[in-house]
Amino acid sequence: MNLSISQKIVFGFGLILALTASLGFYVLSAFEEVRTITTKIVDQDVDFLNHLRLVRRSQDGARLCYERAVSRQLLKKAGLSTLDPQEMALAWQDARQQTEAALQRLSSSAKATVGLGGDHGQLRAKIGQAVEEMETLCVRLVREGEPTFPLILADRFAELEPRMASLDRYRDQFDAVADTAREQIQQLIELGKRAIGEAHDSARLSIGLVLGAILLLGGLSGFALRRSISGPMGRLITLVHRVGEGDLGQRAEGFGLQEFGRLAESFNQMIEGLRRVAERTREATSGLTTASNQIFAATQQQTASASEQSSSVQETTTTMQEISASGSQISERAKHVARAAESSSEASKAGLRAVQDMGAAMDAIQKQAEAVAQNIVVLSERTQTVGDIIRTVNDISEQSNLLALNAGIEAAAAGEHGRSFAVVASEMKALADQAKEATVQVQSILGEIQRGINTSVMLTEEAVKRVAAGREKSEVADTTIRSMADSIRESVTTFQQIVAATNQQQIGLEQVAQALKNIMGATAETASGTRQLEASAKVLNDLSGNLLEVVETYRL
Amino acid sequence: MMNDCQSRGVLAADPAGILRERARRLAAWSDTLVGDRRTASVLVFGLGSEDFALPVETISEVVPFAGCTPVPRAPAEVLGVINLRGVIHPVIDLRCLLGLDAGPEEHRPAHILFLRRGRGLGLLVGQAKRIERVDIEQLLRPATDATADHHFVRGILPGSFALLDLDAALSALHGSKATTS
Numbered sequence: 146m147n148l149s150i151s152q153k154i155v156f157g158f159g160l161i162l163a164l165t166a167s168l169g170f171y172v173l174s175a176f177e178e179v180r181t182i183t184t185k186i187v188d189q190d191v192d193f194l195n196h197l198r199l200v201r202r203s204q205d206g207a208r209l210c211y212e213r214a215v216s217r218q219l220l221k222k223a224g225l226s227t228l229d230p231q232e233m234a235l236a237w238q239d240a241r242q243q244t245e246a247a248l249q250r251l252s253s254s255a256k257a258t259v260g261l262g263g264d265h266g267q268l269r270a271k272i273g274q275a276v277e278e279m280e281t282l283c284v285r286l287v288r289e290g291e292p293t294f295p296l297i298l299a300d301r302f303a304e305l306e307p308r309m310a311s312l313d314r315y316r317d318q319f320d321a322v323a324d325t326a327r328e329q330i331q332q333l334i335e336l337g338k339r340a341i342g343e344a345h346d347s348a349r350l351s352i353g354l355v356l357g358a359i360l361l362l363g364g365l366s367g368f369a370l371r372r373s374i375s376g377p378m379g380r381l382i383t384l385v386h387r388v389g390e391g392d393l394g395q396r397a398e399g400f401g402l403q404e405f406g407r408l409a410e411s412f413n414q415m416i417e418g419l420r421r422v423a424e425r426t427r428e429a430t431s432g433l434t435t436a437s438n439q440i441f442a443a444t445q446q447q448t449a450s451a452s453e454q455s456s457s458v459q460e461t462t463t464t465m466q467e468i469s470a471s472g473s474q475i476s477e478r479a480k481h482v483a484r485a486a487e488s489s490s491e492a493s494k495a496g497l498r499a500v501q502d503m504g505a506a507m508d509a510i511q512k513q514a515e516a517v518a519q520n521i522v523v524l525s526e527r528t529q530t531v532g533d534i535i536r537t538v539n540d541i542s543e544q545s546n547l548l549a550l551n552a553g554i555e556a557a558a559a560g561e562h563g564r565s566f567a568v569v570a571s572e573m574k575a576l577a578d579q580a581k582e583a584t585v586q587v588q589s590i591l592g593e594i595q596r597g598i599n600t601s602v603m604l605t606e607e608a609v610k611r612v613a614a615g616r617e618k619s620e621v622a623d624t625t626i627r628s629m630a631d632s633i634r635e636s637v638t639t640f641q642q643i644v645a646a647t648n649q650q651q652i653g654l655e656q657v658a659q660a661l662k663n664i665m666g667a668t669a670e671t672a673s674g675t676r677q678l679e680a681s682a683k684v685l686n687d688l689s690g691n692l693l694e695v696v697e698t699y700r701l
Numbered sequence: 702m703m704n705d706c707q708s709r710g711v712l713a714a715d716p717a718g719i720l721r722e723r724a725r726r727l728a729a730w731s732d733t734l735v736g737d738r739r740t741a742s743v744l745v746f747g748l749g750s751e752d753f754a755l756p757v758e759t760i761s762e763v764v765p766f767a768g769c770t771p772v773p774r775a776p777a778e779v780l781g782v783i784n785l786r787g788v789i790h791p792v793i794d795l796r797c798l799l800g801l802d803a804g805p806e807e808h809r810p811a812h813i814l815f816l817r818r819g820r821g822l823g824l825l826v827g828q829a830k831r832i833e834r835v836d837i838e839q840l841l842r843p844a845t846d847a848t849a850d851h852h853f854v855r856g857i858l859p860g861s862f863a864l865l866d867l868d869a870a871l872s873a874l875h876g877s878k879a880t881t882s
Contacts (some may be wrong), residue, residue, distance in 0.1 A: 543765070543810065544765075547763055547764070547765065547812070547829070550744065550763045550829050550831075550832060551762055551763050553742075553744075553757065553832040554744070554757055554760050554761065554762065554763065554832070557742050557757035557758055557832070558757075558758065558761070558817075567742075567832075570832075571832070574831065574832070575723070
């Protein structure tokens with residue numbers, strides 16, 4: 146029988162479900178039967194019993210009213226009570242009517258009941274007869290009792306006595322019949338109970354039988370199902386156990402084409418996949434070992450570099466503090482320089498005034514030098530005039546010389562007579578020579594004067610030129626000092642900016658110091674993290690070694 | 702020259718110094734006057750780079766040279782003619798006649814010496830300087846077999862001047878005139 150597991154399971158469960166359903170239906174029918182019997186007992190017999198009780202109670206009430214009416218009449222007559230006996234007559238009427246109504250209901254109940262057959266039916270018939278008898282007795286009681294009330298109210302107790310005796314007789318008969326009926330009803334109830342028990346027993350027996358059959362069938366089908374599943378499953382479990390122990394050379398075969406066949410196929414695929422996974426894992430584990438070793442080495446390097454970084458950051462912090470100190474020094478010096486530049490600005494103003502005074506003085510010097518030049522020119526002209534005069538004197542002395550020579554010649558021509566004249570001529574010659582020498586001397590002196598004048602003229606011109614140059618230079622100095630003052634003012638501004646910038650730099654440096662502190666903290670954290678990483682790398686290395694051992698357990 | 706040196710300091714000295722100098726010179730002059738007759742008066746003049754002298758008796762007058770009118774076809778020594786107080790006088794360049802080189806004193810004013818004899822011949826010389834009395838005996842005679850220049854020199858006063866032989870010089874002029882004409 147080549148059925149799939151699902152088909153087998155569906156078949157087995159279907160069978161069990163069908164049996165269970167039939168059992169349920171049977172149990173329901175048995176319950177229905179028991180319920181019917183119970184309903185009969187409860188609805189009919191108990192109802193009947195209750196009606197009987199009501200009849201007895203209302204009968205007792207009527208009797209109580211009758212006795213109260215008698216006793217009240219007696220008490221009234223004796224003058225001990227003022228209670229009205231008439232009320233009790235009226236109450237007796239009510240109780241009589243209640244009794245009749247209860248008897249009516251009891252009768253209808255007795256007629257409506259259905260017998261269960263057998264003893265039950267006979268008992269019910271007897272109960273019906275008793276009820277009829279009770280009705281008859283009730284009618285008699287009413288007929289006997291009702292006419293006695295006027296006698297009671299009229300205090301005719303003497304006439305009443307015989308009637309009360311018959312009344313008591315009827316009452317005893319009624320009670321006896323009621324007791325009989327009650328006992329019969331009790332028997333009826335006992336019979337009903339017995340019928341219920343019988344129905345219950347039969348239902349229990351049949352249910353037990355059917356349950357046993359169902360259990361047997363279910364067990365059989367379960368056993369069959371178990372056998373059809375657990376056999377291949379056990380083989381597969383054995384295979385899986387071997388694979389789990391690392392033997393990847395196993396193959397599952399001979400499991401048919403159904404679920405176990407497909408499972409075996411998947412199992413073979415799984416083994417194949419496991420084999421590949423094991424191979425790759427082995428390769429990967431060796432790679433992982435290498436990598437974890439590298440990570441370990443790198444982590445150690447990182448630890449070293451983290452400590453280096455920490456020391457570098459320490460150095461940088463020190464440098465930053467030095468820079469900060471030098472920055473504050475720069476700021477102080479820039480403030481000093483700014484103050485010095487301000488004083489330089491004042492000095493440059495003074496220098497500017499001095500240069501302007503110097504320019505005025507230069508102007509005065511230039512005017513004076515020009516006056517001196519004019520004077521020198523005039524002097525030079527005078528000297529020229531003197532030179533002309535000297536030349537004239539020179540000519541005159543020349544002519545005097547010639548005149549003296551000619552006189553000497555004439556004296557010589559005169560012979561002895563001209564001898565004294567020759568002396569005079571010689572004297573004239575001497576005077577002319579002296580005059581000439583004097584003119585020569587004057588001329589040389591004039592030449593020196595002229596040279597001196599020329600030198601003076603040149604010097605004066607030079608002085609004028611130099612004054613002009615000095616004026617230009619003073620203007621240049623003026624411009625220079627002005628530009629210097631401007632640049633000093635700019636320098637003041639610049640130094641104030643430098644001071645401000647240095648303050649900002651200080652703030653920035655403090656921020657940098659804070660950042661460096663953070664970096665220090667981060668570096669410390671990095672170092673601790675790196676140590677943790679190193680430990681983790683060690684653990685990873687161990688793990689990779691373990692993994693390699695684990696992978697080695699797989700036999701390909 | 703000593704006189705020049707002393708007279709140069711005249712202006713710087715006091716008038717008493719001037720008078721003393723003058724007295725000394727007059728005394729020196731009187732010494733020459735009372736000397737013997739071998740002395741002679743000569744006119745010293747510059748010519749070229751040297752000084753020459755002529756006897757005073759041969760010269761009639763000294764005038765400054767202010768240019769002259771050139772004469773056509775005249776010898777090289779003859780500069781031209783000059784008008785002196787209405788009389789025309791020929792002028793001869795003595796330096797050229799004597800064959801002397803130009804001296805450093807050429808730029809100085811030149812004088813013309815007019816001779817007494819002849820027709821008042823004018824000699825262009827450098828500067829007429831002075832009249833001096835010289836001792837004839839003291840003059841050195843030049844050697845007979847001397848050069849042509851010395852032919853015109855009658856005697857030399859060492860360190861001072863050469864006394865020209867005017868006749869010889871003029872004969873050279875005439876000789877050259879004859880050769881040229």
